[in-house]
Structures are given as C-alpha cells and as structure tokens.
Amino acid sequence: MKRIIPLVSFLLMIIFQGFGQSSDSLMIKKISDEIFMNGTAYSNLKYLCKKVGPRLSGSAGAALAVEQTARMLREAGADTVMLQPCMVPHWVRGDKEIGKATLVDGKKIDLNIVALGNAVGTPANGITAEIVEVKNFQELEKLGTENVKGKIVFYNYRMDPRYINTFQAYGEAGVYRGAGPSRAAALGAIGVIVRTLSPVLDDHPHTGATRYEEGKPKIPAVAISTNGAVELSILISDKKVKSVYIKTNCQMLEDAPSFNVVGEIRGSEFPDEVITVGGHLDSWDLAEGAHDDGTGCVQSIEIIRALKALGIKPKRTIRAVMFINEENGLRGGTKYAEIAKQESKKFIMGLESDAGGFTPRGFGYSANEKQSATIEKWQSLFVPYGASEFKRGGGGADIGPLRNLGTALIGLNPDSQRYMDLHHAKTDVFEAVSERELNLGATVMAAMVYLVAQYGL
Ligand SMILES: [Zn+2]
Numbered sequence: 001m002k003r004i005i006p007l008v009s010f011l012l013m014i015i016f017q018g019f020g021q022s023s024d025s026l027m028i029k030k031i032s033d034e035i036f037m038n039g040t041a042y043s044n045l046k047y048l049c050k051k052v053g054p055r056l057s058g059s060a061g062a063a064l065a066v067e068q069t070a071r072m073l074r075e076a077g078a079d080t081v082m083l084q085p086c087m088v089p090h091w092v093r094g095d096k097e098i099g100k101a102t103l104v105d106g107k108k109i110d111l112n113i114v115a116l117g118n119a120v121g122t123p124a125n126g127i128t129a130e131i132v133e134v135k136n137f138q139e140l141e142k143l144g145t146e147n148v149k150g151k152i153v154f155y156n157y158r159m160d161p162r163y164i165n166t167f168q169a170y171g172e173a174g175v176y177r178g179a180g181p182s183r184a185a186a187l188g189a190i191g192v193i194v195r196t197l198s199p200v201l202d203d204h205p206h207t208g209a210t211r212y213e214e215g216k217p218k219i220p221a222v223a224i225s226t227n228g229a230v231e232l233s234i235l236i237s238d239k240k241v242k243s244v245y246i247k248t249n250c251q252m253l254e255d256a257p258s259f260n261v262v263g264e265i266r267g268s269e270f271p272d273e274v275i276t277v278g279g280h281l282d283s284w285d286l287a288e289g290a291h292d293d294g295t296g297c298v299q300s301i302e303i304i305r306a307l308k309a310l311g312i313k314p315k316r317t318i319r320a321v322m323f324i325n326e327e328n329g330l331r332g333g334t335k336y337a338e339i340a341k342q343e344s345k346k347f348i349m350g351l352e353s354d355a356g357g358f359t360p361r362g363f364g365y366s367a368n369e370k371q372s373a374t375i376e377k378w379q380s381l382f383v384p385y386g387a388s389e390f391k392r393g394g395g396g397a398d399i400g401p402l403r404n405l406g407t408a409l410i411g412l413n414p415d416s417q418r419y420m421d422l423h424h425a426k427t428d429v430f431e432a433v434s435e436r437e438l439n440l441g442a443t444v445m446a447a448m449v450y451l452v453a454q455y456g457l
Contacts, residue, residue, distance in 0.1 A: 024454075025381055027312075028447040032385070034306045035443050041302040042435040044072050045295060045357075049288035049430035056117075056285040057325040058090030058256035065281050066259045069322045072301050073263030077308030078320070080266075083259040086335040088325040090256040091118050093285055094249030097222060098126070099193075101235065102242045111232065112203055113193065113222040114286065115248040116177060116210040117328045122220045126247030127152070127191050133236045137175075137183060149188030152244050154224075155180050156233050159199045159420070166199060166416040167355065170423075173197050174208075181221040182213035191246055192221040195229035199420050203227050206424040207284050209328040220248050258324045260332045263304050267317040267453070274317045274343075275452050276336075276350040276407075277303055277445060280326035280398055287428040291419060295357025295433060296412075297322045299442040303449055306442075314453035316348070323398035326354065330397060337401035348457045351410045351448055352396025356423075357438045358414040360387040363448065364394020367408035371457050375410070378451050387444040389413065408457050412445055 035041075052068055055061035066083065073081045099111030115121070132147060133154040134140045140153065155176040163169040174197060181192045196206045205225045212218045224232065235241050261281065267273060279296020283289020300320040307314060324332035340347050349371075351363075362382065365375055372392060382388040395409030403409055414437075422428040 021381065024451065027450065028381060030310060031306050031446050031450065032443045034310055035302060035439050035446065038309065039302055039439050039442065040305060041298040041438050041442050044298040044301060045290065045433060045438065046430050048294045048298065049290050053288055054285045055281060055283050055289060056091070057088035057258060057282045057328060058253070059285065062258060062282055062324065066261055069261045069281060069297060069301065073261065073304060073320060076263065076301050076305035078263030078265060078304050080264045082262045082264070084262060084335060084339060086258055086260055086324055086331050087255040088258045088331050089118070089329045090253040091328060092251060092253060094121065094251065097249070098247040099222065099224070100245045101232065102245065103235065103240050104242045109235070111244070112205055112225040112228040113246070114205040114207050115250040116194065116221045116223055117207050117284065118209050118211070118252065119181070119221040119248070119250055120218045121248045121250045122246055126245055127220060128243050128245045129190055131236060131241055131244045133233060140183060140187065145187045148184065151189055152191040152193060152246065153184035153189045154193045154232065156195045156229050158195065159197060161199055166420040169199065170197055170420055177208050177223065178211050179213070181210050181219055182216040185217045185219045189219060191219050194221065194223050196223045196226050197420065198226050201226045201230065204425040204427050207286055208424045220246060222246060222248060260324055260336055261322040263301065263320045265304060265307060265314055265318045267315055268313040269315040270456070271317050272345045273456060274319055274345050274347050275449055276319050276321055276347060276399060276402065277449050278321035278323055278398060279353050280332065281322040281324050282327050284327060284424050286426045287424065288430055290428050290430045290433050291356040292423055292428055293326065293354045295438055295441065296353035299353050299438065299445055302442040303446040306446055307450070312450070314450065316453045316456065318449055318453055326398050333398035334401050337405065340402060340405060347402055347405050347407045349408045349410065349452045350395070350399030350402045351412065351445060352399045353412040353441060353445060354396050354398070355412065355416065356414050356419040357433045357441055358418060359437045360385070360412055360414050360441045360444045362387050362389030362391065362413050363410050364391045364413050365408060365410045366393060366395045366403065371408040374455070374457055381447065382444055385440060385444050410448065412441060414441060
C-alpha cells in the first residue's frame with residue numbers, strides 16, 4: 001500500500017497534466033480559429049500604414065497613431081484604455097538629402113543617400129571633402145588621424161550573409177551606423193557615409209538611429225543604398241573619385257510630448273499580476289512602418305479582441321502596450337517600466353513582437369530558471385502552429401527595462417529572412433505583410449499570453 005499511494009498519485013498527476021495540456025490545446029485552437037475567422041489585425045494594420053502612415057516620435061503621424069490605436073483598443077473591447085504621457089526626442093529630416101561624387105574627369109555621380117536618424121545636418125551649403133573607404137573599425141584606426149582628418153569616411157561593411165538568422169548579421173553591422181560617426185569624428189573626419197544595413201543589393205537606403213558619443217564632435221552621417229555602396233567602392237578603388245558632396249537638412253528639435261497607449265483586460269483572480277504584450281508605435285519617417293512595428297502593435301491589440309470575443313476571462317491582468325519611441329530613444333519602454341516600478345503590482349511577463357510580421361517560428365526568452373522551465377513545459381502546445389522553437393535568450397527593446405523588476409521577457413521570433421531587406425526603408429509597407437502570417441503571429445502570441453494568464457510564471 002505504501003508503495004501504491006505514491007504510484008497512484010504519480011499516475012493521477014500524469015493524467016491531470018495531460019488533461020491540462022489537452023484543454024489548453026483546445027483553448028488555443030479556439031483562439032486561433034477566432035483570429036483566422038474574425039481577426040482585425042490586418043485591417044488595423046492597413047489603417048495604421050495607409051491612413052496614419054509614418055509616425056516618427058514627435059511627428060503629427062505619431063500623435064494620430066496614439067489616437068487611433070487607443071480607438072482600436074476600445075473597439076477590441078479592452079476594459080480600460082490608458083495613455084501614459086512621455087516626452088520624446090523630436091528629430092526631423094527636412095528636405096531630401098543630396099549626395100554627389102565628383103570624379104577626376106569632372107563628371108558628377110548622384111549618391112543615393114538618406115540621413116541617419118538623430119544625426120546633425122550639414123551646414124546650409126553642405127560639406128565637400130575627399131572620401132576614404134574602410135571596411136571596418138580596424139581599417140579606420142590603422143589609417144589614423146593623418147589620413148582621416150578633414151575627410152568623409154565611408155564605412156563599406158557588408159552584412160555577413162553566412163548568418164542564417166539575419167538579426168545576427170544586423171547586430172554585427174549595426175555598430176557602424178551607431179558608433180561609426182563618433183569613431184570617425186574622433187580622428188577628425190567631417191562626415192560619414194554608412195553602407196545600408198541590408199543583405200540585398202537594391203536602390204533603397206535604410207535609415208536608423210546613430211548615437212553620438214559624449215565629448216566627440218557631432219558630424220553629419222548618412223546611409224547609402226547597397227547598390228550605391230558597391231558602385232562608390234569601385235570608383236574609389238579605381239581612384240576615380242576627386243571629392244564627395246553631402247547636403248542634409250535634418251535637425252534635433254526640443255523634446256515633444258507623446259504617449260504610450262495601454263489597453264487592459266483586468267485579471268479575474270489575480271488582477272495585481274500583470275502581463276505586458278506589445279510592439280512599438282513609432283516608425284521611421286521614410287516608411288509606413290508595416291513590419292517595423294505596425295505588426296507588433298496590431299497583433300497585441302488582436303490578443304485583447306480575440307480573448308474578449310471568446311468571453312475568456314483571464315485570471316491575470318493583460319496589458320497590450322503600444323510603446324512610443326523605440327526607434328530613436330526608447331523613452332516609451334523606459335517610461336513604462338518607471339511607472340510599473342511605482343505600481344504595487346507584479347509585472348510577471350513581458351512579450352514583444354518587434355521582428356516583423358513574418359511566419360512565427362517560436363520564442364526567445366530571458367527569464368530565471370523557474371520561469372524558463374515553466375515556459376518550456378508549454379513548448380509542445382506550439383507545435384501545431386509551427387512556432388515551437390523555444391530558445392533561451394531574447395526579449396525586446398521596449399520590454400527590456402522591465403527586467404529590473406524580475407519580469408520574464410519573451411520575444412516573438414518570426415522567420416528573419418526577408419525582414420532586413422525592408423527594415424527602416426521606404427519598402428516597409430502594408431503590401432509587404434501577409435494576412436495569414438500576421439494572424440499566425442497573433443495566434444501564438446495570444447496562446448503564450450493565455451497560458452501565462454492562467455498559470456502564472
Ligand atoms: Zn522595431
């Protein structure tokens with residue numbers, strides 16, 4: 001008997017666990033059906049891209065996006081919709097940039113450039129200087145001040161195509177956009193041209209934030225299209241370029257008022273345990289910001305809508321958050337965590353979708369051992385949706401500041417093959433998003449949110 005009791009309770013545990021899993025899988029299927037049958041993520045995305053359009057922090061587009069996503073959250077059935085005030089940097093591009101290379105034979109070649117976000121503009125008559133090409137920082141340092149002073153530095157670093165996950169290549173190449181201008185300025189350069197961070201050869205320069213280092217001169221910085229970079233590099237190695245002219249009209253204005261938009265379903269049993277799910281509302285000025293990150297926003301809104309439509313009462317509180325200013329300041333994510341710290345609630349999990357609206361493959365998570373083990377227990381539930389690649393490590397920029405509160409951070413990991421082709425470029429438009437892929441992403445996000453809401457973390 002002594003031996004039988006543990007055996008029986010062990011068997012019962014297996015049965016109950018199995019039952020739990022199958023009732024969860026049925027519920028997830030129900031949520032999936034609801035999203036694929038009646039989902040509004042795609043029409044909301046269309047509105048955000050076509051009616052609102054670009055929404056860089058501080059712009060009229062961003063203000064309209066705040067208003068309209070608050071409406072979408074109310075229409076989705078959120079119990080409460082809140083705006084969290086937040087001051088944001090207000091950078092403006094101004095008139096279209098001009099770039100020209102003057103060749104030794106007197107001919108002029110147009111350079112296909114855009115200013116990098118947060119960059120200073122050139123003087124009114126632009127800058128003209130000799131150009132020096134480097135493939136990386138080592139080459140720059142080797143040239144030293146004597147070969148860089150007074151010149152324009154051209155970082156021609158190609159994104160490494162050998163990485164299967166394009167985010168890895170992006171992370172590696174991104175240092176030239178971020179730190180390149182200050183590193184060149186430290187050696188006396190007067191301007192910087194960075195090869196666009198894209199794995200494909202085309203004519204669309206991608207913008208993105210640069211970061212000036214404190215104490216270094218702030219010099220103008222632009223991105224050149226990948227085709228433009230290849231062409232310029234050949235001209236330079238053939239010693240055909242006499243000088244380069246760059247004129248940009250961008251400037252950083254005073255900080256502007258803006259908001260995070262938050263839609264909440266109050267938890268039925270543990271309302272003080274909060275699940276945050278979101279994307280970022282701002283986008284670069286050149287694009288409709290469809291994949292970056294309209295999709296993350298509308299997927300998060302869709303979770304609220306689907307749960308409400310099905311009459312599901314989550315045990316824990318769910319907040320869908322449209323974070324402002326991910327692109328050039330992260331003020332929204334920082335503000336959200338700041339407010340969370342003051343609330344007498346437990347922020348148990350943050351889930352972010354900011355890697356595009358492509359077919360979801362799984363999740364990456366930064367969590368403690370117990371939280372990670374719980375998440376991993378659910379992995380098999382995601383197999384039918386093709387999103388069962390669970391990896392330790394990951395999260396999202398906007399939810400990142402919550403980590404200090406012990407919050408488990410989870411990032412949705414979609415297929416990464418096409419994202420970098422259009423990231424921060426004018427090609428990031430509504431038409432580049434597939435309705436089914438978008439809905440599948442929303443489905444697996446909703447499933448993760450549902451599981452955490454029911455079982456905690
Ligand atoms: Zn983004």
